[in-house]
Amino acid sequence: MAKATDGDTAPVPQRLLAAATRLFAEQGYDRTSVQEIVEAAGVTKGALYHYFGSKEDLLQEVYARVLRLQQERLDAFADADAPVDQRLRDAAADVVVTTIENLDDASIFFRSMHHLSPEKNKQVRAERRRYHERFRALVEEGQHSGVFSTATPADLIVDYHFGSVHHLSTWYRPDGPLGPQEVADHLADLLLRALRP
Numbered sequence: 001m002a003k004a005t006d007g008d009t010a011p012v013p014q015r016l017l018a019a020a021t022r023l024f025a026e027q028g029y030d031r032t033s034v035q036e037i038v039e040a041a042g043v044t045k046g047a048l049y050h051y052f053g054s055k056e057d058l059l060q061e062v063y064a065r066v067l068r069l070q071q072e073r074l075d076a077f078a079d080a081d082a083p084v085d086q087r088l089r090d091a092a093a094d095v096v097v098t099t100i101e102n103l104d105d106a107s108i109f110f111r112s113m114h115h116l117s118p119e120k121n122k123q124v125r126a127e128r129r130r131y132h133e134r135f136r137a138l139v140e141e142g143q144h145s146g147v148f149s150t151a152t153p154a155d156l157i158v159d160y161h162f163g164s165v166h167h168l169s170t171w172y173r174p175d176g177p178l179g180p181q182e183v184a185d186h187l188a189d190l191l192l193r194a195l196r197p
Contacts, residue, residue, distance in 0.1 A: 013051045015041040017065070020058045025104040029059055029112035060120050063109035064127065066102045070095055071131050078134055084142040088195075089188045091135060092161055096184035099165050100172055107169035132158050139195070148195040161191050 010018070019040035023032040034055050038045050052058045077091040099106050113121065136158045142148035164187055172183065 012041070012043055012047050015043060016048055016051060016058065017061060020055075021062055021104055021108065024059070024062065024108045024112065029055075029108065029115055056116060056120065059109070059112055060116060060124060062105050063113075063124060066098065066105045067124075067127050067131060069102075070098050071127075071134075073098065074131060074134055078138055083147070084138060084145060085147050085192060085195075088135075088138045088142060089192050091138060092191050093181075093184035093188035095135075095162075095165055096168070096187050097180045099168055100180040100183065103169055103172065106166075110166065110169065132162065135161075142195065146197070149197045152194065157191070157195065160194070161187070 016037065020032070020037050023036055023040060027036075032055075034045060034048060037055070037058070038048050041048075048058075052061065073094050074091050077087050077094065080087055080090075082090075113124065116124065136154045139148065139154040139157050143150045143154060168183075178186075
């Protein structure tokens with residue numbers, strides 16, 4: 001097994017995550033051993049257990065780091081000084097772009113989350129719910145102010161958009177006809193059209 005390409009210069013946790021992400025994507029979570037991960041990262045098992053308590057912790061972190069990035073960006077869009085329709089469109093497009101940019105992480109997680117313990121699964125679901133609730137609050141703000149239609153419940157709007165986002169890993173290809181921003185713009189515009197009064 002070859003060592004991680006970013007060599008010894010990247011911090012050990014990043015090397016472990018990069019190696020785990022690549023191996024989980026290539027082989028599947030359940031068919032990847034801790035030994036393969038540490039060899040690919042060029043570190044010892046002791047280093048892995050120092051930063052991550054288990055292979056399961058690595059799996060959780062693969063997804064959690066993307067979710068943290070998306071939460072920070074959503075909070076920035078939601079708090080911006082802009083009309084609600086612009087803030088929602090920016091947030092809706094951003095989650096598409098950041099998901100495509102981290103497609104391995106997202107697809108690994110959705111394929112493998114059943115391997116998480118009930119406690120870890122609950123933690124991840126709570127973090128994802130927090131994200132969805134912040135997104136839903138933007139939809140509701142627009143509905144309450146008359147900018148968006150109230151014909152469709154906000155929960156259904158959120159499920160509609162994130163159903164599309166979670167489905168990206170099944171069809172999006174980097175060498176396909178549409179780039180990440182183009183896909184994001186189309187999906188964000190679809191969402192805004194669905195909300196128009």
